[in-house]
Amino acid sequence: MKRRDLLRMGGLAALGAAAAACGSGGGTGAAGATELQFMYWGSTFEKAAIEKMLKAFEQKKQGVKVKPVFTPDEYDVKLNSLVAGGKTPDLGYVPMSMSFRLAEQGNLVNLFPYLQKYPQLAGYLPDAYLWYGPDKLHGVATANEIELLWYSKSAVAQAGVAPPPAVASSAWSWDQLVENAYKLTVDQNGKHPDESGFDPKQVRQFGISISVTYAAAWYGFLRSNGADFADEAGKKCLLDSPEAIQVFQNLQDLIYKHRVAPGPGQLAATGDDVPGTNILLKTKRVAMVVDGHWALLDMNESKVDYGIGVLPKYAEPFTTSQVAGASSVFSGTKHVEEAVELFAFHIDPQYVDLYKQGLWMPQERKYYEDQAAIDSWTKNDGHPPEFRTAVVDYARDHGVPDLRNRVKNLSAISSDVLTPALQEIESGKKPAAETLKAIAPKITGMLQGWQHTQEP
Amino acid sequence: MAGMSGQRRMERRWGLLMALPALLGFVIFTAGPMVASLAFSLTDWQVGGTPAFVGLGNYTELAGDELFWKSLSATTYYTLGAVPLVLIVSFAVAMLLNQKVRGLPIWRTIFYLPTLVPAIANVVLWIWIFNPDFGLLNSLLRQAGLPTGQWIYDEAMAIPSLIVMSTWGFGNTMVIFLAGLQGVPRHLYEAVSIDGGGPWRRFWHVTLPMMTPTIFYNLVVGVVGTFQVFNQAYVMTEGGPNNATLFYVYYLFRIAFKESEMGYASALAWVLFMIIVVITFLLFRNARRWVYYEMAGAR
């Protein structure tokens, strides 16, 4: 029995009503104009920028109308329903947990043939491409994103600590990070964790906050220490390797041994937690926070006296990049050409304000290499002077793509096994080694290999 | 006798007619999707792909699914704690708000407010209350010289914390009790008073028995709803820490919409359905012993 029959049988068992003709994707408007549906999420802030971009596209492409389908929350519920009903939009954002699956099912257009036709599409950073097989490309991460070490300038100055370096080659070692975090951690009586009488229950300012449960926050460290999530075949989990254990033990030690970082739930900063990094730094609850570059927008909006540094390193300095969800064209579209054009357009910094405003980073390689192109999005009040080395160069030369875009079946692995284990590490009840050794075989059992990668 | 059977006929005709919208609604809007999901539960179907019939495969897989058992026990634990607590608190508040006091409309509105505050504002508030470092709860405990806790960030304390939080959701149950209290005939109270009974006697011999239909309703709805508890895990704990608050429907939701495994999710749903049906059936059967209905005399 086909899925649609099954659905129809259920849904219409009683009514027996005539099924509406159900072509997928946008239809043809009354005036003969092509209509595309563009589905996306975002804050009101992003919404304004996207709407402006879509208007610009309509102006440039006469005869094409774009209907934005703004879906502020529960995006996966709506998208699953649209997919089940065969009424997908023409193009739009696809949550990371869904995009590879939809592509393998044939619900997304293979964009590989279009790379030739639209040179712009071929010029993105290599890690931006989302492959689901050889010569099979289902989309591009909507924006490039990397993890950074944000700090409060005044907190650093007060403690007499040298600010975190903004150049990858001179990044702090882990020990340097810990050492400085000690100086930046102060309890209500002004005592540091290494002084007698320090009250860990009444900490006024923590030195550092790094999320243990948010993979993008630690994956760079893992790679920097020569470890990885899985072996080359992507079939064996390596989180129980000594190098990986060291990374997680170090994270746990920040909280319980050194007492320079807040414990679980206290002040996590993973992007959607409460409160944001901007507030943590502004109120100086924390002096340094590992968070994505997208915090820049918030930092500027709330006028934080912030600085940007690169992450500490073990050996080679690395940071997690490509953290965003996918943008894709749905195979239900009747206007593939127009949809692909809009696809290229919607992440073009010329037309989208979000790059200049600090929320997004471009995917096109030239915006990291060509001086004029770099200036076009970074030379403004919203981007501090160190942005060039600490973000642009760092992203280009030291980014390692996020696990979620690379490991097959990660969404299930993450919610069923990995996240609970990381929470256990974060709780400090067991040494990291014990937890990691217990879960590595479980994860191995769920691993299905790495996603395919190739040159565009 | 002829008149009686005429009455019967009329009741049957009107009974069906008046139940018709509800029955039609069930057949049109509820039954179809239910049947569909039952059919899905017999397939391996990822949304967007083609379903493959697997018989009872999903159900046998369930039995070996560690997280299924974990979520079932977390949900049962939560239900056993939250349902009685909310019932007692809301009954007490309803009694309180049924007294003659000044500014009654304002008092009633105040006590209903927590139900109206949007979930997101509530979540931010409770995250602050439970914050181990500077949260309200630990601050109060510290001032009282009592030991503090990690609350929702501690595996053992997470569900008790959420049960405490659920108490603030007493508003709807309370309003139903409040409405129920209006149906307790005053003359029954007077009868007890004339016999010299005090407030306790009035409560035990009039209020409580007369309120049993309402209590029964709130109990059933509470059990049915709480077994499907979802929001707190979804917006506050994401099932954590270490799956401590992995509530059944949250787990199901994750499988249905993150993994799009609608076949397996449907099997999960039908297992929960059976559990709730059995419990509700037992509640209804048991109700004959303690719920008082007016029809007892007449019919």
Next chain:
Amino acid sequence: MTAVEAPPRSPRAGRVAPTAGLRGGRRYGKVLLYVALVAGAVPTLLPFVWLVRSALMQDAQMFVAPPEWIPSPFQWSNFTEALTAQPFWLYFVNTVIIAVISVLGTVLTCSVAAFSFSRLRWRGRNVAFAVLLSGVMLPYAVTLIPTFVMWQELGALDTYLPLTVPSWFAGAGGGVFNVFLLRQFFLTIPFELDEAAYIDGASPWRVFWTIVMPLSKPAIVVVTIFTFIGTWNDFLGPLLYLNDEEKYTLSLGLASFQSIYLTQWGYLMAASAAVIAPIIALFFFLQRYFIEGVTLTGIKN
């Protein structure tokens, strides 16, 4: 109507002498009553006070630790900016339309059904009721997609039909709780009233409309409040079925102050406070129907 006069479970009335000093006891009781009200009001007011103070704060102050309660400065602009950031007036009108249609349908069809399930005898009644009730026992997550596809096949996507039509069929699905609720209340009304009316030649509809409904005002108010608030706050329904922003509702408007990268806390809190103001007013207005003695007066007349 003598049966009505008999207490339900004849309270075994012990002969206790009337308490002396009753007046003193009453006064003492009154004081206790107010103490209890105030003690209860503090924790119940907490979420609301939290919301209002947050709505008037700048984001940075909202999260300082330990928390502050008095906004400084008072950020009144949160309200003006939040409510103009999106077409909230339009969303308000849309939401009211959906809510009013839903309340009317739910109250009417649910009470009619509840009357049938509680006060009319027909074969299969209890089985039908049980089947109806089972509809709320299956998690909606697995019926959501088939329901969505059904409305799509009917060509009703991007209309208010999926959000309103079920309410005219006793609220189909979750609305069954209302039928159950009303049934429980109807069952507490003395049956002698019906019988007397039938002897006078009344039809069941007449009994329903002139006897049972007027005696059930508190329960009907409960259903009204629940349905209104439920529709007002419904997020998933409008999100799934509406595509056109012209048709969006308040809850969709609220959600867009929050995203993965960025939450405009001040706006979110201010808009939330503004959005619940009408339902607070509605409750304040409707709670007056929770007054004692409705049943009694009904019977005495």
